[in-house]
Amino acid sequence: MASITIRGVKKNYAKTQVVHGVDLDFASGEFVVILGPSGCGKSTLLRMIAGLEEISAGEIAIDGTVVNRLEPRERGCAMVFQNYALYPHMSVSQNIGYSLKVAGVPSAERQQRIQAVARTLELEHLLDRKPMALSGGQRQRVAMGRAMIREPKVFLFDEPLSNLDAKLRVQMRSEIRKLHRRLNATSVFVTHDQVEAMTLADRLVVMNGGRVEQVGTPGEIYTRPASRFVATFVGAPAMNILEGTVELDGLSLLGGSRRLAMARTGLPVGAKVAMGIRPEAVRLVAPGTAGALNATVDLVEELGAGRVIYVDLDGAPFSVMTSEAVHPEPGSQVGLKISPEDMHFFSSETGARLDVFKASVPEPAL
Amino acid sequence: MEKRVTFGKWTIGILFAVPQLLLIFTFFYWPAGQAVYWSLTLQQPWGGGNIWVGLDNFRSILSNADYWNSITASLVFAGISTGLAMFIALVLAALTDRQLAGSRLYRVVLIWPYGIAAPALAMAFRFILAPEAGFMAVVNRVWPGFWDPGLDGADAMASIIVAFSWKYVGYNFIFFLAAFQAIPRSLIEAAAMDGSGVIRRFWDVQFPLITPTIFFLLVINITESFQDSFGIVDIMTAGGPANATNLMVYKIYSDGFKGLDYSGAAAQSIILMLLIIVLTIFQFRFIERRVHYR
Numbered sequence A: 001m002a003s004i005t006i007r008g009v010k011k012n013y014a015k016t017q018v019v020h021g022v023d024l025d026f027a028s029g030e031f032v033v034i035l036g037p038s039g040c041g042k043s044t045l046l047r048m049i050a051g052l053e054e055i056s057a058g059e060i061a062i063d064g065t066v067v068n069r070l071e072p073r074e075r076g077c078a079m080v081f082q083n084y085a086l087y088p089h090m091s092v093s094q095n096i097g098y099s100l101k102v103a104g105v106p107s108a109e110r111q112q113r114i115q116a117v118a119r120t121l122e123l124e125h126l127l128d129r130k131p132m133a134l135s136g137g138q139r140q141r142v143a144m145g146r147a148m149i150r151e152p153k154v155f156l157f158d159e160p161l162s163n164l165d166a167k168l169r170v171q172m173r174s175e176i177r178k179l180h181r182r183l184n185a186t187s188v189f190v191t192h193d194q195v196e197a198m199t200l201a202d203r204l205v206v207m208n209g210g211r212v213e214q215v216g217t218p219g220e221i222y223t224r225p226a227s228r229f230v231a232t233f234v235g236a237p238a239m240n241i242l243e244g245t246v247e248l249d250g251l252s253l254l255g256g257s258r259r260l261a262m263a264r265t266g267l268p269v270g271a272k273v274a275m276g277i278r279p280e281a282v283r284l285v286a287p288g289t290a291g292a293l294n295a296t297v298d299l300v301e302e303l304g305a306g307r308v309i310y311v312d313l314d315g316a317p318f319s320v321m322t323s324e325a326v327h328p329e330p331g332s333q334v335g336l337k338i339s340p341e342d343m344h345f346f347s348s349e350t351g352a353r354l355d356v357f358k359a360s361v362p363e364p365a366l
Numbered sequence B: 001m002e003k004r005v006t007f008g009k010w011t012i013g014i015l016f017a018v019p020q021l022l023l024i025f026t027f028f029y030w031p032a033g034q035a036v037y038w039s040l041t042l043q044q045p046w047g048g049g050n051i052w053v054g055l056d057n058f059r060s061i062l063s064n065a066d067y068w069n070s071i072t073a074s075l076v077f078a079g080i081s082t083g084l085a086m087f088i089a090l091v092l093a094a095l096t097d098r099q100l101a102g103s104r105l106y107r108v109v110l111i112w113p114y115g116i117a118a119p120a121l122a123m124a125f126r127f128i129l130a131p132e133a134g135f136m137a138v139v140n141r142v143w144p145g146f147w148d149p150g151l152d153g154a155d156a157m158a159s160i161i162v163a164f165s166w167k168y169v170g171y172n173f174i175f176f177l178a179a180f181q182a183i184p185r186s187l188i189e190a191a192a193m194d195g196s197g198v199i200r201r202f203w204d205v206q207f208p209l210i211t212p213t214i215f216f217l218l219v220i221n222i223t224e225s226f227q228d229s230f231g232i233v234d235i236m237t238a239g240g241p242a243n244a245t246n247l248m249v250y251k252i253y254s255d256g257f258k259g260l261d262y263s264g265a266a267a268q269s270i271i272l273m274l275l276i277i278v279l280t281i282f283q284f285r286f287i288e289r290r291v292h293y294r
Helices: A042-050 A092-102 A107-120 A136-148 A166-183 A194-200 A218-223 A228-233 B010-039 B056-062 B065-098 B103-115 B118-128 B135-142 B153-182 B185-193 B198-209 B211-227 B230-236 B248-258 B262-290
Strands: A004-013 A016-026 A031-035 A057-062 A077-080 A154-158 A186-191 A203-208 A211-216 A240-247 A250-253 A258-261 A272-277 A283-285 A293-302 A307-313 A316-322 A333-337 A344-347 B041-043 B050-052
Touching (some): A016 A042, A016 A203, A031 A194, A077 A136, A092 A107, A107 A136, A136 A166, A154 A166, A186 A194, A211 A218, A228 A240, A228 A272, A240 A316, A250 A272, A283 A316, B010 B262, B065 B248, B185 B198, B211 B248, B230 B248, B248 B262
Parallel strands (some): A031 A186, A031 A203, A154 A186
Antiparallel strands (some): A004 A016, A203 A211, A240 A272, A272 A344, A283 A333, A307 A316, B041 B050
């Protein structure tokens, strides 16, 4: 168990900078998920913690010790790779026991520990097989076993589930979660899959373009996204964003073609904002209802438990998720009811969250 | 339905194979068959028919001490030059794999020696290793008489080994580098995370994974050292001094075309062919077991 402190960490490859100054603190025993689109620098950050990538600037400390200059083996981290990276010429038990062999652990003790790990991961009957003869899920478990056997202070996961099929992924997800509860080692898990991120994380770090957009519990990230990027990246279907201008008693949307009447928002009148509303927060009402927006139905996606209704709002795409038993026909008119308390506001210029009904509202440049 | 291209009549398939079969027959089976025939007969030096002598040619060769000396020299040459060429190439490739800056140039430059004809490179090495004017002249100045391939058989053997290895280092390097590059980066990283240092990683992960390449190069290098050494020997030492570098392939030439003993030379080439076949079978039987194919 160890805490991880990241201070002003940057990464350059030749002339391009891929990580622009990241500051993070991971508490001991915490399960942190770093979420972001591909190319956002999340894997690079993980590899810098592991020691596989040099740190261009800043500092990473594990348990208070700065590890910038330490070799991977001196950092006490274990890593599970995306493609598993099992040694193809070694059997499962040799794969799992390799780190102990390198460390010079006597053969008898090594076998004992391999057996113990294999039992935990239900790999006992596969110990003599080569990785070639294993299924994807089994390889994944061997990779986990190889990381576990060292009893590391820190577990690092680099998109370990992305090569599995959907069903196995769900199963492995809960296994990783259970394992973490048992071992209680600090874990950093990198993924681009938001469902994985939401379900696994104690704390979620959302990254974009080499910067940290937001750090918080999955609940916080969902209910109070700190930026327009986080708002649209987390949640499926993605949050609807409508560009608009703040008026004295409401909001003018889509270049003035639509209007939502609402009480004073606290935002300066005339400010250009992006209003966000989650598809699941929109209520469908009869067209023409007072205070509702009228829209034309484009497409209905049936999900079984509910349905996603894609509508056209003067050319702007907009989606509604409902579990009610409504089945509007494509081409028909519906009314969209949006409550002010479900709205999120972001600066049109910076994308930063604007907190309404609060004193500390940043003054957007006009 | 069958997705492959198939021929309605088997004759069409045969027709497509004919050009290749013709080439193999003309340039391999026919000469090899001729050699077998000659080796069992006594060929007149100026023409005029063959006399059937059975295995007499082989008996006379195998009872000749000169021939056994030639076999020993060939085996020494094959062993040392293959070992040297492969070891140097392996080290260079392992280092290049770690530090890839400028490796493109490296790769091109290192394949060039293989493209040089053996006699041309032998000529170059004859100058480089000349006892009175080359690199070794400096050593001879400090240590008079240390180096003289014209007089000392061991020096002569060392010269042809150096020349041959130089040619094959480049060839081996290309294959080794490709093999190293084919190992996924993440495997090396996983080993690093498992606490393995550079040298340990090499022996535990990289080396086992390039064993198919090592095996392939071993077969090629040994075979070539029996055959491709002719030009080097001919230009650098002409088999001397005192037969110290009279390798089997060179002895075939000198006995056959200088000594005009066609039948003896034919018998020698049959023995050389059998030796290469046996060595290759041996490698496949006993060394290939240690190879890890992925």
